Amino acid sequence: MEIQKIEVAKNPEIEDAIELPKKGSHDEVEDCEEQQQQQEAQEDEKNRVEEEDELRNLLLSDIGGLPISPPSATQVNFVTYFITDFTKSGHDQYIYRHANGLCVIGLAPTHIAFKDEGGITNIDFNVGKSDRSVLKVSGKRKKNALRSESNTALCKVSTAKDTYIVRCCVKGSLLEVNDRLIKQPQLLNASADREGYIAIIMPRPTDWTKNKESLITLEEYKEKKELSL
Amino acid sequence: MSDETKLASGDSVCLPNGLVSHGDSRTRRVYETARSLHSGAVKDLLSLGVCERCIFRLIPVEAFDSDVSSVSTSTLRSWLESGDDETGPLESSCSRICIVCLGILQFVFSDAKQKLVKTDTSSDYAARITELVKQDRHEFDSFGLEVSVPSIIIENERAVLSYLKGKYSNEGWLQIKKISVKDALKILVLDPLRASLGAKSDSSTFHIRLIYSRASDGAQGASEKTHESKRRKTDAENGSNCISENSFEKVYEPCLLSVHCNKMPIFFSGRYFKYSRNVSQSRWIIDDERMGEASVEEILGGNILPACLGDSYKFHAAGREDIDVRMLGSGRPFLIEIQNSRQCPSEQSLKEVEEKINNSEKKLVGVKDLRCVGSQCWAMMREGEAEKQKQYAALVWISRPLEDKDLNSISSLIELKILQKTPVRVLHRRSPLDREKIIHWMKVEKIKGNSHYFLLHLCTQAGTYIKEFVHGDLGRTTPSMGSILGCRAEIIQLDVTDVKMGDS
Secondary structure, three states: OHHHHHHHHHHHHHHHOOOHHHHHHHHHHHHHHHHHHHHHHHHHHHHHHHHHHHHHHHHHHOOOOOOOOOOOHHHHHEEEEEEOOOOOOOOOEEEEEEOOOOEEEEEOOOOHHHHOOOOEEEEEOEEOOEEHHHOOOEOOOOEOOEEEOOOOEEEEEEEOOOEEEEEOOOOEEEEEEOOHHHHOOHHHHHHOOOOOOOEEEEOOHHHHHHHHOOOEEHHHHHHHHHHHO | OOHHHHHHOOOOOEOOOOOEOOOOHHHHHHHHHHHHOOHHHHHHHHHHOOOHHHHHHHOOOOOOOHHHHHOOHHHHHHHHHHOOOOOOOOOOHHHOEOOOOOOHHHOEEEOOOOOEEEOOOHHHHHHHHHHHHHHOOOOOOEEEEEEEOOOHHHHHHHHHHHHHHHHOOOOHHHOOOOOOHHHHHHHHHHHHHHHHHOOEEOOOOEEEEEEEEOOHHHHHHHHHHHHHHHHHHHHHHOOOOOOOHHHOOOEOOOOEEEEEEEEOOEEEEEEEEEOOOOEEOOOOEEOOEEOOOEEHHHHHHHHHHHHHOOOEEEEEEOOOOOOOEEEEEEEEEEEEEEEOOOOOOOHHHHHHHHHHHHOOOOOOEEEEEEEEEOOOHHHHHHHHHHOOEEEEEEEEEEOOOOOHHHHHHHHOOOOEEEEEEOOOOOOOOOOOOEEEEEEEEEEEEEEOOEEEEEEEEEEEEOOOOHHHHHHOOOOOEEOOHHHHHOOOEEEEEEEEEEEOOOOO
């Protein structure tokens, strides 16, 4: 606003004189412009800081009471089931079922393999008719996935003492096996319930409904475990 | 129309001896054309029941053009009839629908209420169409005209042309290409429609479609005609000529006309904010139950649609976030596509829409920079999706207390490459792939009084699964927050703090 007023006042004079008054007004205009730019920059900076503060407030506002140990991602996103003594005594496995229907299969803590001295030393996916670790499932439709029954063998785990067969427990398409276990079998001993999972299976809805009957919940599993101990 | 109006529009007064008393050059040209048509053919077609303008089309001496539209149906008829003094007064034209164009070029039709509408001139017809267009309340200053006619008309025309060919086999006008009924109608009404609507005509974003269709019992007649014309065709192939005047049935029912107006979609762009952890981005319904309490799509679209008086909307966003993730900071760019809008909202009404959304009681969603954009908006969206970086703030818990050296070890990781297998939570609908992503930078913000929780600020490549990067997804994302810090890590909540797009 100020700049414009100065220009309007000066203009009639510019017509009379030639250069000096023009130059004078030009200088003033420049100064005003600089001042304005500085003001604008300061305002921008202020706005930015304000926005950042607002953002920080928003980010922290949600943090209410923080529990000492929050539930894990597995507990939040999956429903945990167990199957005990599957085809053989002591073969206990867990099945984590996601809301989208996928099932993560692994060894339950009471699996007989963990009772052996030294724990699990080796895992081999080459069982049944093919090596499960080389299957290549591709695409949204999950082409080339192995169609497994609940007693289809997934892998063999070996301890110093013996070798045990781990089976699917769930009828469905085998999407993935945890091939990191081949190089790092100790994952099974350290965290069989997370990084040591064995496989991911996608059952059909009808197959799952039938399968579910033979599975037990976490509560029931705990009770059973108490009894056996 | 009264006689005075007829004269004013340049129509000529027809004297019994065919002399023209006055009228402008256009109508005189049409008159002269009418007189120069092959009179035998004209008489035949008139007695078959072909209308005046179809006669001009089918026995052309000059190109059928818009001059013909300046003459009323009844005047045309009198010019064609008066050439022949031998026949007595022919059947009154009032009840006869053309057997070729089914009344379309006679400007006769049935409206939506099944009432017969007869207009004599193209300007009358244009006025009727204008009424129907105005009912739809579209605002426009240019339009494109489209016409759709029943397919039986092609058969009718073929039948009449074979009859003429049979009878007047060597005439020159038989060889001239005929203008179709569709094109003829457009030629006749485009100028009057332009004048009556007060708009230009071009291949614009607004289309007026005149849809002619057969009335129900006419359909039966049409199929009979089909059989007949098939028979006629094979007869002609056999060389015999048994097409006579008696093969053509009279038509009593005109076509049903409905006028459809359609505007091409218009687009609005802006940036939205999502403040709630219970609002999905788009409408999400499983087994008839809605997931979350609302959706960004419905809040934005539901407020913009009424301002445009449109039929429906489509929502497009540059990327998406989970239902439990807030969208803060600079907001996420989006586009709302409105189908068949009746008016383009002013800047003021867009501001009101913004305010309404931002000041709503529940404060679930916010919006800024809402504006109307042209078709270049798609380029803008493409830009934002795959290439750009996104910034997040995650509340992370770890199983051991945070140490000062952790802050350094995390912030020293620049352009960290991670490998993510398709997360289990989306594996059911996405391909099982290994995706390499880049974490551009990370910064840890301690939380006062709590050493197990901290705020992790990170900037990543588009397409990175943040939650899986924090908790490791059963070891399928490496490295993860847990593997970097050597302990278990869980993500409690996530917020998007910036979606970088081009210059804005």
